[in-house]
Amino acid sequence: MSNYPSGIIFTEDNPGKWEGKATGHLPSVTVDGGKVTVKTDHVMTKAHFIVRHTIVSADGVMVGDKTFSPDDADAVSEFELPSDTSGKLYVTSFCNQHDLWLVEVEL
Numbered sequence: 840m841s842n843y844p845s846g847i848i849f850t851e852d853n854p855g856k857w858e859g860k861a862t863g864h865l866p867s868v869t870v871d872g873g874k875v876t877v878k879t880d881h882v883m884t885k886a887h888f889i890v891r892h893t894i895v896s897a898d899g900v901m902v903g904d905k906t907f908s909p910d911d912a913d914a915v916s917e918f919e920l921p922s923d924t925s926g927k928l929y930v931t932s933f934c935n936q937h938d939l940w941l942v943e944v945e946l
Contacts, residue, residue, distance in 0.1 A: 843941065847938075847939065848939050848940075848941050849861075849864070849937075849938055849939065849940050849941070850865075850940065850941055850942070851865055851942070857937050857938065860937050861940070862880070863879075863880060863881045863882075864879065864881060864932060864934050864937050864940040865879070865932065865940050865942055866878065866879050866892060866930050866931065866932040866940065866942055867879070867880065868928075868930050868942060868944045870920075870944065870946060873919055873920045873922065873924075874917060874918070874919060874920070875894060875902075875903075875917070875918045875919075875920060875928070875930075875944075876915065876916070876917050876918075877892045877894070877905075877915070877916045877917075877918070877930055877932070878913070878914065878915045878916075879892070879914040879932040879934075879940075881914055881932075881934065883907070883909055883910075883911050883912065883913065883914060884909055885909040886909075887934070887935065887936050888907065888908075888909040888911075888914070888934070888935055889907050889914035889932055889933065889934055889935075890906065890907060890933045890934065890935050891904060891905065891906045891907065891931075891932075891933045892904065892905050892907075892914065892916045892930070892931065892932055892933075893930070893931045893933075894918055894928055894929070894930050894931075895928070895929045895931075896924055896926070896927075896928060896929075897926045897927040897928070897929070898926075902918060902920060902921070902924065902928065903916070903918035903919075914932065920946075924946065925946055926945070926946060927943055927944065927945055927946070928943070928944045928946065929941060929942075929943055929944075930942050930943075930944055
């Protein structure tokens with residue numbers, strides 16, 4: 840995985856100040872044909888929730904994004920990939936208390 844700025848982007852390998860928080864904050868990504876499902880296994884309460892998922896292609900194109908409300912039951916989003924999408928995707932999950940978490944997915 841690439842080296843991302845510490846204290847801004849958190850990953851499984853670089854949880855920074857959020858050591859021990861990766862399990863509930865890293866997005867889980869499933870790719871099935873042209874469909875991508877992103878899930879963050881996290882509580883959704885007014886005080887603590889996942890705010891947003893994003894997917895960006897390796898060339899910097901926003902593939903999709905979804906904003907959540909604390910009233911949502913789960914932080915799950917689904918995206919259709921453009922037919923010409925290939926290579927690497929960067930998938931993020933943003934927590935209102937524990938910042939931005941990222942995983943890379945190779946298509």
